[in-house]
Amino acid sequence: MELIISTDSATYPVFLANGATSQLNSLVSDRYDSIFVFADETVWHHHADYFNQHAAFDYQVFVLPSGEESKSFIVYEQALTFLLENQASRKSVILAMGGGAVGDLTGFVAASYMRGISFIQLPTTILAHDSAVGGKTGINHPLGKNMVGAFHHPQAVVFDTNYLLTLPTSEVRSGFSELLKHALLSDANWVEELLLKDSLDDLLLLNWELELAKGISVKATIVQKDEFERHERKFLNLGHTYGHAIEGVVGFGRIKHGEAIALGLVVSLLLSNQRKLAKVWTKKLCNYGYPTEFLFATPFSQLLSYIKKDKKNQHGELHFVVLPEIGQPELTIVTEQEVEKAHTLLLALIKEETA
């Protein structure tokens, strides 16, 4: 399947198929003076042979630590050093092979190396269907997630679903949250379908190629309207204000991004007076085995200190995306008390399900 992403500043294809890696051959052919692969170390360990069977070009590989750890200043600087030492030029291209973290780090390296070179996203996780599209790149700061970065679009996204076959269950959970977010932002029937599944094993039976295409389409439509997140694009942050705070408190990389977003979605639904839907989703996420226990040992004040640093905030006010109706997101100002109330209610809902 091929989708086209089109914004004011860039237009590029998304290839989505089992075996899509072969598309790279025509994409890179004769266009670049050197090719670099930035690969997640776990992905590279499992899939280097598969990649080499499909890739008919020379390249140099830079192996990145798995997960959020790669989105640090240290790895950022190491990656730039690697490119300089290997004479990468403005005509070089970097292929980002891995989950969202590899894509985010690689994208920011590509955005800033010599003030911008080309890169291609090769997402290997469900979660990365979200981050690979739309041009957001970045790294984490100890004081906040994705606080440093750039808007920099890839030349193409090559999504080979072959890689999904070896995903650990925590990655399936993580990716499913972003998919559910895209459903919540767009289509009540789709939400209902997704919430029909009873167990994680049922989730695995989804037609992932189709689901990912739907998720990417929702994102593409929003990014097309508002590339630089001045208006509608903020809606894609549904569940992320609280979710990012969880990641900050637990420590980046110590919980999967989408596992934190799953809980953030509950808080968003509660802030939207969607208590019934919040309850249904809490029940499911407990069934699917999303981590929740740690939350009872997390003081709200710690979460709040991260929420206060959210990029959407202005003039010291907390801005949350809420969802009065499925498919009708809004940006609203909420008080600290309202967030705390939602947090307490989330804990109560979890307790109910796991009692």
Add this chain to the structure above:
Amino acid sequence: MELIISTDSATYPVFLANGATSQLNSLVSDRYDSIFVFADETVWHHHADYFNQHAAFDYQVFVLPSGEESKSFIVYEQALTFLLENQASRKSVILAMGGGAVGDLTGFVAASYMRGISFIQLPTTILAHDSAVGGKTGINHPLGKNMVGAFHHPQAVVFDTNYLLTLPTSEVRSGFSELLKHALLSDANWVEELLLKDSLDDLLLLNWELELAKGISVKATIVQKDEFERHERKFLNLGHTYGHAIEGVVGFGRIKHGEAIALGLVVSLLLSNQRKLAKVWTKKLCNYGYPTEFLFATPFSQLLSYIKKDKKNQHGELHFVVLPEIGQPELTIVTEQEVEKAHTLLLALIKEETA
């Protein structure tokens, strides 16, 4: 005087006058939720009082080490930490007060903090008439100058010529090189006028407001045509391939940028078969006291290793800007041997003048 810079992606004013700092009051009024000043420590030491007399708004100041030292990964990260600790938001603005280094570092911080916030350039040196305009920002890597950065335009440039009165002579020399470069790229009569001056004291008598306006206009015209340095903008690199290599070998910040460019311009003229002009300019730069002696202790092989990493290079070939006629720059491929020959000739010309 007010000039307007206009590119495909941004339009902004340049205010150029003694006392221009007052323009800031209307520029920042009610537009931002907080204001940060990133100031060169030497500039701040001398001019904080003057700044406070003109600036009628609250701000927080982050003092940067003087000169190229501030363009390091360490200072970059410290600056981002400072912004996060002080709750800078996407609605904040940073004022970059200092020479080109402060502008470059601050611009990259502004480009990448939360994927881009506003900044305003407050250049305090002659040299910064070049760097403050055009949207190039960046920091240095131990393996090469300006290797990491972004294109990010300021909201405005406020150039208060009051600050020029306390410039050290090395800064006058440094700035004059970029001014001469702008003259070489545009106008033979202007070059002749500039090369009439016999001593550094004569240089100080130039009408700097007018000269800077002319320099900024040349740059603005080129940047307007080619914002992202795909074609014409490369011409602004005249003298910089060799100049940057000097900075790399000597150590960033241990020689003023424009003092290195002065020598780079000679090499460019020699590569352009402009031997007469190269000789005239070498004579002047020796008269003006530009540092040259260190060059005799610098092995060409060291310079070459930096030249090979120049951002303009492609497919392993060295690309230089040459000037077959004043006002008619071209990009050309040169061999290592040709560069070495020009380097040797430069040494001979200096020896002649200083014998």
